[in-house]
Amino acid sequence: MSYELKNFQEDVLERSRTIPVVVDFWAPWCGPCRTLGPVLEKLAAEQAGRWELVKINSDEHQDLAQQFGVRGIPAVKLIVNGRAVDEFTGALPEYAVRQWLDKALPTEEKKDIAAAEALIEEGQVAEAMGKLEQVLLSEPTNAQAAGLLAPLVVLQDPERAMELAGTAATAEPRFAQAAHAVQTLAHALLRDDFSDLEGEDGVGPYRGAIEAIREGQPGAAIDLLIEVLGKNRYLDDDGARKLGVALFTVLGPGHEVTRSKRRTFDMWLY
Known part of the structure; x- marks a missing residue:
């Protein structure tokens, strides 16, 4: 049976949505x-x-080798x-390859998490949330599923x-970093007592920004936070x-508010 690559889009990318695909980058001159x-x-x-299995001759497909960081x-x-x-890299013995496959191949939960990440990237948030909720029903302490779901809710x-x-x-770090952002945002949204900030410059727009987030107006919230940065940068321990x-972080780099306002916001930090 031939395992050589025929069509990358069909043999690897599309096929991997149905069954896991193991890609072996090799070359005829390579002893290992x-x-x-x-x-x-x-x-x-x-x-x-x-x-x-799909085998890719890295000499003949240098673009794919580069794309995958080989x-x-x-x-x-x-x-x-x-x-x-x-x-993995290198010629592992058979027992080690078996161990790697057992560890790396997705369980149903891993499959759902991978599918949810793809759905999030495609903007299909409701579908992604459904898959992540299913994972957490069977594995309540699954940190990856929790890390993906937290920013969505x-x-x-x-x-x-x-x-x-x-x-x-x-x-892993990318989920932990997102979790920290979620905690910061959630803490602000749950806050209803601002008496400790009474009398300080910028309290009005600061509270207004939090209310705008609650009302689903992130763009307006960023505008108000920029106003706070101009009035009192260190209000609420650099809260703005x-x-x-x-x-x-929660909106993500592709969100229209991030694209249109992040640069202006960052300018006020320096």
Whole structure:
């Protein structure tokens, strides 16, 4: 059976949305590649239906090798839902490849998390939330699912978001950073006592910014936070900066408010 690449879009990206695809970057002159190749082919046949193998000659497809950050071969990448989710480099022995597959191949929960990330990128938030809620029903302490869900619910349910952010704090850095932003935003949204700031410059627009976030007007909130930065940068322990950065983080780089207002906001920080 031939495992050589025929069409990258069909054989890898599209196929990985149905079944995990293991991509083996190799070259004919590479001795370790000739050792690892038969091992992967044996396991692909043995575990048919669990994952599929695609071999890519890195000499013939240098663009793909560069795209996947291949610096040495053999390089093996696990692709799920069009994304590389795990990898190893070098000619591992068969037992080690088996261990890697057992660890790296997605469970149903991992599949749902990967699918949810793809849905979020496509703007299908409701569908993503549904998948993440399913994961948390079966694994309530799943830090990745909590980290993805927290930013999606913080504006509507800050108390729930705080709980999720606490769970996500133990996840990998990108989820932990998002969790910190969620906690900052949720704390502001749940706050109803500003008596400690009474009499200070900028309190009015600061409270107005929080109310604008509650009302689903992030653009107006950023405008008010910029006003605070101009009046009293260190109000509420630099609260305007912290809240603005948290809001941009939760909205994400592709949101229209982030694209249109982040540069202006950042200018007021210096």
